[in-house]
Amino acid sequence: MxxxxxxxxxxxxxxxxxxxxxxxxxxxxxxxxxxxxxxxxxxxxxxxxxxxxxxxxxxxxxxxxxxxxxxxxxxxxIFTFINIIPIEYSDDSPGVASSLLWDLSNYYPNNYKNFKLNYYKLGNKKFAEKVTDTLYIAIENxxxxxxxxxxxxxxxxxxxxxxxxxxVEKYIRELYKPHLSSRRCLYIGCKRNRFDISIIDSNSLIHYEFIMFKETNYIKKLSDFLDKIKSGNESKTFDFVILYGDDYTVDIFNWLSSALQDTKIYLPDPFxxxxxxxxxxxxxxxxxxxxxxxxxxxxxxxxx
CATH class of the missing domain: 3.30.420.40 (ATPase, nucleotide binding domain)
Structure with missing residues (x-):
């Protein structure tokens, strides 16, 4: 195989x-x-x-x-549209597909039906029992x-x-499984003008967001993100960090190692x-x- x-x-x-x-x-x-x-x-x-x-x-x-x-x-x-919305999962609630299409139509009113959608229930507990934050990914057909x-x-x-x-989540769950047994991982994808950021635990994806930035202010954008987490949002807490990507990855590793001195920062190497x-x-x-x-x-x- x-x-x-x-x-x-x-x-x-x-x-x-x-x-x-x-x-x-x-x-x-x-x-x-x-x-x-x-x-x-x-x-x-x-x-x-x-x-x-x-x-x-x-x-x-x-x-x-x-x-x-x-x-x-x-x-x-960068070739996709990604958003998170709360959805009620109950017998008498509108279908998940209908909820996702309605949200997508707000951004693409003329061609929202020309997308392939996939979705994930997030593992945070922000709402009532039957309401769950749902991440969806839309790609044009x-x-x-x-x-x-x-x-x-x-x-x-x-x-x-x-x-x-x-x-990347699969790689982390395969190669860093012991680290996830009772802890949360923040992992960040570093691209030229974008960070993709997720938090996962041993069972599920807890949080996702992306941050767009200009080449001159990427450290400030990441610093603002960390400050937002420190403000007390429990669903976004993490215990260790994994970085991957192209541009700025090593620079960000060095900066985070200084900014989060009590947190282990990993720069994985599949080789x-x-x-x-x-x-x-x-x-x-x-x-x-x-x-x-x-x-x-x-x-x-x-x-x-």
């Missing part, structure tokens, strides 16, 4: 394959000459950009003798159609799909926390970039 994950962000595709021994058996990262923002905007009618995306994937994996049983697609959270066209052109059949930030297949263990060109591959490893682990 092997799972190959393709992690798609705006101008980068990352590849991770993990085998049944939980070894990383293939890894790569490709910078694209096009942006997936543009691909998703025009790809429904522009066959050229779809072919270009498919060719990047094909060139990366051809001649690699990959024999993955499952193939997963991981989409950057056109984007999913374009991804399917790209994969079909590559002759790859997708069996898994997730959003990068939420795939040491997971085993490496002998074919790549001595030829790993991404040795110093492990935290960038955490989401892809999370989805690959989910597929085993």
């Amino acid at each position: 092997k799972t190959l994950t393709l992690s798609i962000s705006d101008r980068i595709i990352r590849f991770v394959e993990i085998n049944e021994k939980r070894e990383i058996s293939f890894i790569d990262s490709i910078d694209t000459t096009f942006s997936f923002t543009e691909c998703f905007r025009t790809g429904k009618d522009d066959e050229a950009i779809v072919s270009e995306a498919a060719n990047v994937i094909h060139e990366a994996i051809k001649d690699k003798n990959l024999s993955s049983n499952k193939i997963g697609i991981l989409l950057d959270s 056109d984007k999913l159609e374009i991804i399917n066209k790209i994969m079909h052109t590559c002759r790859l059949k997708t069996g898994l799909f997730d959003i990068d930030h939420f795939a 040491t926390e997971l085993s490496l297949h002998e074919m790549i263990s001595n030829n790993l060109k991404f040795r110093e970039e492990g935290n960038k591959f955490i989401p892809a490893c999370g989805l690959a682990l989910k597929g085993l």
Whole structure:
């Protein structure tokens, strides 16, 4: 059993394959000459950009003798709409789907029916017994159609799909399970203009939010978030922190280590926390970039 994950962000595709021994058996990262923002905007009618995306994937994996049983697609959270609303879960309440569509229609009044929705009940206890904070993720059907066209052109059949930030939860639950037995984890995805932030415990997702920022004020934005938590919201307390991502991740690790001196801060490295297949263990060109591959490893682990 092997799972190959393709992690798609705006101008980068990352590849991770993990085998049944939980070894990383293939890894790569490709910078694209096009942006997936543009691909998703025009790809429904522009066959050229779809072919270009498919060719990047094909060139990366051809001649690699990959024999993955499952193939997963991981989409950057920037390509989704994410919101949290309270929903009443009772026999006489409106259906969950109706509640989600109504909320989505407030943001996309003209095309709210052109989205695929998935939702999660959050584990906080803020409301009455039958009312639960519900996180939902909405992705335009056109984007999913374009991804399917790209994969079909590559002759790859997708069996898994997730959003990068939420795939990280699987990695944490697999590799940091002892830490979660009686404690809460705050994990933060660091991107160029965005933080994705979640709090989880041993059983569930407790909290999620994202923070947009300009490159010059990302520390202030994160500091404001921590100050808000310290103000006494019990549902947002945490015991340790995990960071992953691209831009600023190491800088944020250093800043948090100083700002939260009594809290353990982790910067996971899948290249040491997971085993490496002998074919790549001595030829790993991404040795110093492990935290960038955490989401892809999370989805690959989910597929085993």
